[in-house]
Every structure is written in structure tokens, then in C-alpha cells.
Amino acid sequence: MQGTGKIKKIKCFQSLIKEKLWLEEMALSGWFLTDVHMGCIYDFEHGEPRRMMYEIDRFNLPKHPSLKDIRHKEIFLDMAREMGWQVVAHDEALDYYFCKEYAPDEINELYNDEESRKLHAEKFKRLMEFKASQLSGVLLFVDVVGLLFGIEMYVIQESVLSYLWFLFFVAGYTIFCLFTIRWFQRTGDLYISELCQTREEWEEFHDKSKRRWVYRLVLTNRGLKRFLTRMAADGWMLQDMSVIKYTFQKQDATDYIYTMDTKYLTNKRKRAAGGKAFSDSKDWIGMNNDWQIESVKDAEAKGWQFVCALETRAVIYKSMKQKNAEPLNDPKYDNSLRFVSIIGWYGLVMLISGTVGGVIGYFWEFFSQL
Structure with missing residues (x-):
């Protein structure tokens, strides 16, 4: 949706580096970030095109925060301001967006040493691990409830079809959740690999x-x-x-x-x-x-x-x-x-076991109907 001097764009990113590069391209076109919603809806305001640098960080506290954890955000924001960075916005997941105008004679990376880059990457890695853990718990609960409810419906209605519908739902939901959990894990690994690199190292690595x-x-x-x-x-x-x-x-x-x-x-x-x-x-x-x-x-x-x-x-x-x-x-x-x-070898054993189990199940069903 476009108005006078303001636009909204919807875009999803898995890579934080690619998200920052896109924001920098928007700034070179005269569109500057003003707000972010749900991690994928971006508000921009038009201005004179110039080169801007963007960074993304998060400050959510652990379950049992220490005094250092509580004060970390304030200390970090003060340090960022001293380096010329300012907070533009943050979204509902408490991801904070920083920006700074590019200066040839200054350090244009907020995380300019190996230790700070590693700590930065681990924040987002932990976020993905937490999401995977949460979804695993929900998956277990839904599977157990779904199977129990399906058995109850079978007992009440004596309908094999009703029970099969519940099995199909549980199987489909399980597959979806497993793929999502794997996506969270891979995204966490991606954060570690890309955020621990300098910008120059990342660009060189992705140079086709x-x-x-x-x-x-x-x-x-x-x-x-x-x-x-x-x-x-x-x-x-x-x-x-x-x-x-x-x-x-x-x-x-x-x-x-x-x-x-x-x-x-x-x-x-x-x-x-x-x-x-x-x-x-x-x-x-x-x-x-x-x-x-x-x-x-x-x-x-x-x-x-x-x-x-x-x-x-x-x-x-x-x-x-x-x-x-x-x-x-x-x-x-x-x-x-x-x-x-x-x-x-483990995968081979699982494949053989599944094949043998399927063959045994088929013949068991076949002979039980004779």
C-alpha cells in the first residue's frame, strides 16, 4: 500500500544479513525504515537517498535474569549511540533495528570483533532453539490428545472412518511440525554461520x-x-x-x-x-x-x-x-x-526396519482376512 511519502512492504527473510542488505538498498532508493510489525511488515518514509547501515539485535530476558542481564540492554544502547547508531524500531518479537549513516572513515559494523559477533549470533540461535522446544511440546500434546479423542470417537460411534480421519489429522500435523522444527534448527545454524562472519567475509562467501x-x-x-x-x-x-x-x-x-x-x-x-x-x-x-x-x-x-x-x-x-x-x-x-x-548405518537400519515392518503388516492383514 502506497501513500504520499510513505509505503508499507511485506517481505519475509530467513537470513538477517539479507534483510539488512535489503534495508540498505531501500535507503539508497530514498526509502528509510520507520517501523516493523510481526517481523515481516515494514514501514518506510521517503527522503533524500543516502547510504545507510542497518543492524538487528534482540534483548529478551532469560527465565531467571541476573542483574547483568537486566542492565545489558541499557549498556548496549548507550554503547551503540556512542558509535553513531540509533534505534529505529522494534517488532513484537523484541527484535531491535538500528541504523547509522555510512561513514568511510569510521567503523560501520556494530559488531566489529569476534566475541561480539559470537554473542550476537548466539542470541538468535537460542531463540530458534526455544521455538523448536515449544513446538515439540505442543506436538506431543496434540498427538496424545488427538489419538485419545480418535479412540473415544471409535468406541462411541464404532466408525473406523472417524478414527482414520483423526489418524490422518495427527499424521499430517506431526509431519508439518517436524518440518517446522527442522526449519527452526537450520535457521539457528544459519544465524551462527552468517552472524559470526564479518560483512566482507559474508559477501565473499556468497559471491556467485x-x-x-x-x-x-x-x-x-x-x-x-x-x-x-x-x-x-x-x-x-x-x-x-x-x-x-x-x-x-x-x-x-x-x-x-x-x-x-x-x-x-x-x-x-x-x-x-x-x-x-x-x-x-x-x-x-x-x-x-x-x-x-x-x-x-x-x-x-x-x-x-x-x-x-x-x-x-x-x-x-x-x-x-x-x-x-x-x-x-x-x-x-x-x-x-x-x-x-x-x-x-543408523538410517539404513531404520529403512530396513520400516520395510520389514511394512511387509509383515501387509501379510498379517492379508492372512487375517482369509
Whole structure:
């Protein structure tokens, strides 16, 4: 909605850095923030375009605040004013918006040292953890009440359909809440990663000419090697990876080759050399990384260089093709599927258990109707 010299804009952000950059762009266009509602409705007033810097902080107190916690807001605001920052507005979540006109010869970051950036990031991380915890409690309550109410309706009405409707509601609500909880967790991790960086570090990290993110599901070791080698030939060197997300950094095109190692393959080499395989009966979910220590030693001895690791599931190595590094593992394993390196042993057990349970349930229902 637009009026004379004032506008409202509705915009949602997950990243605080991107929110600040947007506010700075608005100021360069002559629109200056005057108020914020619900964290997504912004009031602007028109003026002479100029470069403004924005920061966002929060001052909500813990459940049992100390005297230091109570006085923190006052001390911080006084310090911010001395540095040239002023409070523009705050929203209903007590997120405070600060602004300052850009000055070339002054410090234009409110959090200009590592310690202050870390404390700033932890405030928003705790907020996301609190929201996830709250939603977990609500989810448990609704699930229990929903199931009990569904059973009661089944007993009263003797209607399987009514009971199924309640089950569908509980299942749908549970899935929605679990995704939301995961979103809160990922947002908290995002706050830690971006707010602990300086502005220059953040901008360099997100410079698309220097860094690239590729989403791809690669199912075999051979396919992964080919994919990473092809990217290296185009000048994109692997920096990090998750299950389907690969982070590349731009460098000069080089003739790198890649290989992947896992606990299974490391144990194969250990047994072939007459050694004892890595095994820990107490490590139910695959957290023990003793095999990775051995893997790195083996790889370095054969001319490979560590690139990154996917938790305790896999390790990626690289080597210049001209160096003729020795193969780390027998090439016959290149066509092996990457199930364990993708989902982990715990995930594999859960997948197998779910499949077996589904098959048993199907046959139980089938034979019970005979």
C-alpha cells in the first residue's frame, strides 16, 4: 500500500544479513525504515537517498535474569549511540533495528570483533532453539490428545472412518511440525554461520562468481568421481558436501581426480593387510571416527589430499592426475551404491526396519482376512 511519502512492504527473510542488505538498498532508493510489525511488515518514509547501515539485535530476558542481564540492554544502547547508531524500531518479537549513516572513515559494523559477533549470533540461535522446544511440546500434546479423542470417537460411534480421519489429522500435523522444527534448527545454524562472519567475509562467501552450490543425487562411487573431476576441469574445486549438496570454489582449472573412502572400504583394506577391522559394539549410530584416522593415513601414503568429510560416513580425497596417485581402493568397488555414505548405518537400519515392518503388516492383514 502506497501513500504520499510513505509505503508499507511485506517481505519475509530467513537470513538477517539479507534483510539488512535489503534495508540498505531501500535507503539508497530514498526509502528509510520507520517501523516493523510481526517481523515481516515494514514501514518506510521517503527522503533524500543516502547510504545507510542497518543492524538487528534482540534483548529478551532469560527465565531467571541476573542483574547483568537486566542492565545489558541499557549498556548496549548507550554503547551503540556512542558509535553513531540509533534505534529505529522494534517488532513484537523484541527484535531491535538500528541504523547509522555510512561513514568511510569510521567503523560501520556494530559488531566489529569476534566475541561480539559470537554473542550476537548466539542470541538468535537460542531463540530458534526455544521455538523448536515449544513446538515439540505442543506436538506431543496434540498427538496424545488427538489419538485419545480418535479412540473415544471409535468406541462411541464404532466408525473406523472417524478414527482414520483423526489418524490422518495427527499424521499430517506431526509431519508439518517436524518440518517446522527442522526449519527452526537450520535457521539457528544459519544465524551462527552468517552472524559470526564479518560483512566482507559474508559477501565473499556468497559471491556467485567465486562460489557455487550444486544439488545432485549421485548414487555410485564412480559417478561421484566423474562428477567431481568434471567440475574441477571447469575450474570448480570441491570445498564441502552433504547428502545432495556440493559446495565448490572457483579456482584455475586443474586436472584433479577424486576418490571416496568409507568405513566399509577401510575395513576391506585392513582385512586384506591382515589387520583387524574397525568395530565398536557400543557405537550404535556410527559416531566413532577411528576408521577416518586410518583412512587419512592410507590416503596420504598413496598420494591423496584430504578435501572434506560427510560426517563419519565418507571422506573425499583429491590428487593431481600427473602425480599418478595409487588407487586407494580396488576399482571393482567404484560401482558400489552409496547408500551407507548417504544415509548412514543408523538410517539404513531404520529403512530396513520400516520395510520389514511394512511387509509383515501387509501379510498379517492379508492372512487375517482369509
